[in-house]
Amino acid sequence: xSSRRAVRERLLGRRINTMAETMKIPVSITLNGSIxxxxxxxxxxxxxxxxxxxxxxxxxxxxxxxxCGACTVLVNGRPAKSCTxxxxxxxxxxxxxxxxxxxxxxxxxLQQCFADKHALQCGFCTPGFLMAATGLLEQNPDPDDKxxxxxxxxxVCRCTGYxxxxxxxxxxxxxxxxxxx
Amino acid sequence: xxxxRFDYVKAASFAEASAALLQGxxxxxxxxxxxxxxxxxxxxxxRPELIVDLGGIDDARDIVVDDDVIEIGALARHADIGNxxxxxxxxxxxxxxxxxxxxxxxxxxxxIGGSLAEADPCSCWPALLVALDAAVLIEGPGGxxxxxxxxxxxxxxxxxxxxxxxxxxIAVERAALDGIGAFVAxxxxxxxxxxxxxxxxxxxxxxxxxxxxLGFGCLGLTPLAxxxxxxxxxxxxxxxxxxxxxxxxxxxxxEPIDDAKGSETYKRSLAAGLVTRAFNVVEARxxxxxxxxxxxxxx
Numbered sequence: 170x171s172s173r174r175a176v177r178e179r180l181l182g183r184r185i186n187t188m189a190e191t192m193k194i195p196v197s198i199t200l201n202g203s204i205x206x207x208x209x210x211x212x213x214x215x216x217x218x219x220x221x222x223x224x225x226x227x228x229x230x231x232x233x234x235x236x237c238g239a240c241t242v243l244v245n246g247r248p249a250k251s252c253t254x255x256x257x258x259x260x261x262x263x264x265x266x267x268x269x270x271x272x273x274x275x276x277x278x279l280q281q282c283f284a285d286k287h288a289l290q291c292g293f294c295t296p297g298f299l300m301a302a303t304g305l306l307e308q309n310p311d312p313d314d315k316x317x318x319x320x321x322x323x324x325v326c327r328c329t330g331y332x333x334x335x336x337x338x339x340x341x342x343x344x345x346x347x348x349x350x
Numbered sequence: 351x352x353x354x355r356f357d358y359v360k361a362a363s364f365a366e367a368s369a370a371l372l373q374g375x376x377x378x379x380x381x382x383x384x385x386x387x388x389x390x391x392x393x394x395x396x397r398p399e400l401i402v403d404l405g406g407i408d409d410a411r412d413i414v415v416d417d418d419v420i421e422i423g424a425l426a427r428h429a430d431i432g433n434x435x436x437x438x439x440x441x442x443x444x445x446x447x448x449x450x451x452x453x454x455x456x457x458x459x460x461x462i463g464g465s466l467a468e469a470d471p472c473s474c475w476p477a478l479l480v481a482l483d484a485a486v487l488i489e490g491p492g493g494x495x496x497x498x499x500x501x502x503x504x505x506x507x508x509x510x511x512x513x514x515x516x517x518x519x520i521a522v523e524r525a526a527l528d529g530i531g532a533f534v535a536x537x538x539x540x541x542x543x544x545x546x547x548x549x550x551x552x553x554x555x556x557x558x559x560x561x562x563x564l565g566f567g568c569l570g571l572t573p574l575a576x577x578x579x580x581x582x583x584x585x586x587x588x589x590x591x592x593x594x595x596x597x598x599x600x601x602x603x604x605e606p607i608d609d610a611k612g613s614e615t616y617k618r619s620l621a622a623g624l625v626t627r628a629f630n631v632v633e634a635r636x637x638x639x640x641x642x643x644x645x646x647x648x649x
Contacts, residue, residue, distance in 0.1 A: 183377070183399070191355045191357075192357055192358065194358060210355070211355075211356055211357065211358030211401060212352055212353045212354070212355055212356060212391075213352075214352070214388075214392075217352075233351050233392065234351075234389055234392070234393070235385065235388075235389045235456070235541065236539075236541050238453070238455060241455055244458070244459070247429070247458040248454055248455045248458060249455050249458050249459050250455045250456070250459075252392075253384065253385055253388045253389060253456075253459070254384060254388065254459065255358075255381075255384065255388065255401075255403075257358055257360070257403070258381070258384065258403060258405050260360075301454065301455065304454065304458075305454070319454075319540075320454055322453045322454070322539075322540030322541070322647075323452070323453025323454055323455045323456065323540055323541050324453075
């Protein structure tokens with residue numbers, strides 16, 4: 170045992186787990202329709218599983234404290250913050266990320282509306298906004314501005330001032346409704 | 351940011367979770383929705399050695415509305431509770447509370463039992479359930495017991511739970527929900543805890559108040575129930591003068607502390623403002639007028 174660890178253990182008054190002692194747990198997550206299996210440390214966050222294990226880097230890590238929503242994914246169809254979930258919690262769950270929205274090189278309606286309405290500038294927050302808005306439109310296909318603002322209250326954008334984002338979601342709702350009728 | 355290392359057990363039942371917690375001792379922590387626990391662990395404010403995940407317990411998410419009592423499983427998620435009561439057009443005070451918590455993402459994961467067991471004086475469920483004098487069912491090594499939420503939450507962050515005990519169900523008597531209610535709050539941002547919150551339920555007899563329940567969140571070291579407000583209000587009609595009297599009494603009654611969210615003076619003033627808004631929302635609901643927002647925040 171290193172002397173540094175021995176000192177820390179004395180200070181903390183308890184044993185410190187080392188990497189060798191940490192258990193690994195088999196996890197199987199359906200990510201964008203494909204099953205991803207891995208043995209992970211219990212402390213691995215879902216967002217790290219998505220980015221590092223599955224290699225899908227569309228989901229971003231922003232504030233890392235559950236405020237900004239950049240890491241928003243759909244968990245069993247509903248928006249959740251993947252930086253505030255453990256990968257082991259998500260064992261057996263279905264998770265969808267921003268990569269699930271486009272088909273081939275074609276953007277989906279919501280993505281196209283974000284582009285058309287200039288609802289992004291630097292784009293860092295955009296994957297989170299897209300997934301939060303996808304969940305919102307799923308639950309409420311005809312949201313008014315108040316419902317859009319409330320539905321996106323967990324996402325932060327520092328570029329756009331939000332108005333173009335609200336407009337993009339509103340116009341996506343209109344297009345989706347037209348296509349359905 | 352990574353939490354410090356811990357071992358992990360996914361329990362299939364409360365009994366299994368209880369046994370794992372006892373075995374884990376002081377270093378063990380319960381994971382329900384994780385929406386508070388995981389950020390605290392990432393910030394290393396908590397370093398549990400063992401996490402007991404309740405996510406594998408499937409039969410504790412139900413919402414049962416009976417004539418006498420409303421029962422909610424401890425692992426029911428905020429969004430599910432709020433949407434259920436909104437869809438049934440029942441007890442708006444409950445859907446206000448549930449759908450005002452944090453943001454959509456957090457509401458989809460966070461649970462009512464987790465919110466109670468954390469005993470944060472700023473959380474919304476504790477404020478509501480103290481105002482409604484609700485009870486919880488607790489399962490542990492010594493069997494099952496019932497406890498009023500007021501007795502569960504006698505101090506900040508320290509629920510009255512023994513080692514290995516878990517909250518399994520929440521029960522609210524329907525009599526406490528007679529009439530019309532509202533849960534209002536002021537937050538600095540959607541995901542933030544409220545600066546203050548107010549639960550108000552009024553049972554009317556014609557135009558007159560037959561019973562009134564008033565409770566506060568984030569205005570003391572525990573949620574506060576202002577039972578004396580009922581005596582002030584009973585037998586009277588709701589007038590601006592009565593609202594002003596109760597708001598002033600509430601402002602004096604609460605026990606806010608100075609912190610980054612505001613001074614004591616500011617919070618006493620906010621308490622009075624929120625009581626007034628709660629009355630306005632309840633009156634609007636009674637008369638069918640547009641009720642306005644129950645939760646206000648910047649942005």
